[in-house]
Amino acid sequence: MNRDSYPFPIPEGRTVVGKERFHFHCHPEVSCYLTCCHKVEMYLYPHDILRLKNRLGLHSGEFLQRHARIAEGSHPYFPAVMLNMADSEGYPCPFLIKAGCSVYKDRPSSCRTYPLERAVERHPEAEQLRIHYFMTHHSYCKGHQEERTYTVGEWERDQGIHEYNLLNDLWAEVDAFFATNPWQGEGAAGPRQQLAFMVCYNIDEFRSYVSRHNLLSDFRLQKDERRRIKRDDTELLKFGFNWLQFALGDRRTLIPR
């Protein structure tokens, strides 16, 4: 595919993956095993944090303190969060142990998607998001030389990416909303932005906030939905995304009582 004719900017060093099969297999016998789990510049999305903190049995605030740092986001109006590497030789991921990934079932989106990268294209006039996949090419990664092949769909199923993609797409919508600078003159790190940061990245703090302010009772929610929000962090995160767009952007993402 000609880079210039592709309707989306192709990141440097990547190639477009369409319907064709690609060679890849990562397993303990590859000579590069776990090389890629060192010195990683990895963004953590809201759902990544939720899964990791539950896996580790940490409060989300403590997870952020121990394992994450604030970084520049995709636009000036909301920061991103990145995973800190351990401060030891080779800067390994803090979840890497001799046997491999200690959080494998709850590993972040980027680890699941690799060696692919997923990009979401949104046209304001189009209802549906357009999804693009790119193949990364790191010379140290020998998985590309293995015999096994996948299509993108097979890779997604194999890696259990579906729920992550779903939540990341909702997050992309919220982040696109933040890019409109909805802070009403407060500027970066004002009270509204801090509230939004808590909803997106500190879900346990948001749960306390919801309970303190009896927030669920302000909206028309099915009994079942209310119950799910109360006991499930992912459902609470979805509610939080809707609530932020309702409260800050006057969007009809929730129906008040």
Ligand code: SF4
């Ligand atoms: S570098 Fe590639 S093949 Fe090697 S462990 Fe990482 S993902 Fe697997």
Ligand code: SF4
């Ligand atoms: S979370 Fe697991 S798979 Fe991802 S970089 Fe860390 S050790 Fe590797």
